[in-house]
Amino acid sequence: MAEREHNIAIVGAGTIGLSFSALHLTKNATCTVTIYDTRPDLQAYVKQHLPGYLMEGDYDTCVVRLAFANDLQSAVKNATAVQEQGPENAEFKVSIWPQIEQYAPADAVFWSSTSGIPASVQSAKMKDPSRLVVVHPFNPPHIMPLLEVVPSPQTSQRVLDRTLSYWRAVGRTPVIVKKECKGFVANRLAFALFREACSLVAQGVVDVKDLDEIVQASMGPRWSVAGPFKSYHAGGGEGGLTSFMEKIGGTVQECWEASEEDVRKGAIKVGGDWQAEVCRQTDEAYGVVETAERDEKTRKVLAAVGGT
């Protein structure tokens, strides 16, 4: 059965909601997007800020497929998918899904953009929790391809299949996270490196700006093309990762132990004494970051690796 044309209900029009709206409207030429938010100046706000998420010339073809809703019921009543990015607290999310479930068509799928509240928690009061899945973006979602798709044990295979199929069709890279762990995967990985970065700066091994330069000139480009397992697998030659671990494993373990020791000695916990100096160096190095230039370069990098 062919699906009807997509009508995406965007619940919550902050930066993530606007970024996703721009993505749907530009990458899915036949969809409509209905935005709902409790802010009183919603239409004016969206029309002012949405162009910042679009390429020049895209606004006119997008705005004609954009609608606004004054209440949740009218926002979701014709939706094929409801995408939620409301306040990041469990009570809000637990209370809104039963309402959405009540008003949305029976075949609509439900996506939460949460960065940490699992679908199994959010769906606690739903009649049919199989309809809900977390679709966690890497900011900003209109540029970055990654979406972490995190089902609860109740999420149905049909909802998962439709979710993957939709996002692949709009040029994204949806990846399934198989267990609802703390922070999901991308943030866990990024924060692990970030902790080590904070630790090395706190010890005076390297400055903030030099550390960023190190990452930009090595792991960034490398991991754009091949993730850590593939990279070390290549580094091991014909014997692959097994051979890499035989040859370099001793050094890897020594580094892991040195890191543990340094993190402990430096008391690298959030809010610790080290934090002010790291923040000071970062302020001094960058002032206010120009994200437009960053986003433009990121688009070029993604084009270079064959993304969209």
Next chain:
Amino acid sequence: MAEREHNIAIVGAGTIGLSFSALHLTKNATCTVTIYDTRPDLQAYVKQHLPGYLMEGDYDTCVVRLAFANDLQSAVKNATAVQEQGPENAEFKVSIWPQIEQYAPADAVFWSSTSGIPASVQSAKMKDPSRLVVVHPFNPPHIMPLLEVVPSPQTSQRVLDRTLSYWRAVGRTPVIVKKECKGFVANRLAFALFREACSLVAQGVVDVKDLDEIVQASMGPRWSVAGPFKSYHAGGGEGGLTSFMEKIGGTVQECWEASEEDVRKGAIKVGGDWQAEVCRQTDEAYGVVETAERDEKTRKVLAAVGGT
């Protein structure tokens, strides 16, 4: 005083030595490179393998500036810089530098490509340890811009200045590491993320291939353009990293604690029970990695971010 034309003595003609030779010859149009290695078939070996490190058409203009030495003395006697990538053990390096020092011109600088043996250890028997500095590449150095420049406390400012100046002139990104710590900075950062990656795969949160895809679709492209501090500084809006830590710090700390707990429970040490499954999944996902395609894409990424 203008420096004389560069004559780089390459001591050790493995993959790193050949990669650096290709870099010098292609990015420094007037330099000569003299290669020394104990292998008996040195000339034939280099002439066979060097083209693999060059772009098409570069070989003819490079080979005329390439020389071979049968012994260390003739390799370094006219050198402006001696670049060592011999066996990765301290005894070898401690014993070779006094010989190099004896034969090389008094103004030659000494670079070691070691990934872990500090200059302060290597220079133990040198008359003048101020001439030696570690210049640690991120493989392969003819493509990846990063060079970690790690002085010993004895390394002179003049040697450091000449080192930075040379490598910047050939389009690299030399970054100073201020303390001789275990593993230097790039590997410490990469291994910290790799440990978390192994831990998440070992727990069944995500597959090897999906984890790589997560990194390739998020942190890779992002960190090609802006390192972790700059990225989180931008993520904090006008308040920068300080504001980011106020808003997201609680989640960061929870993730750090979850990671510690998981690493402990999973016994994520090199050679642990988890390792076979991670290696198996990696083999299954990738077989033998085609590095030519990886390198070609990496060049494009670097061009996109303004590298060379």
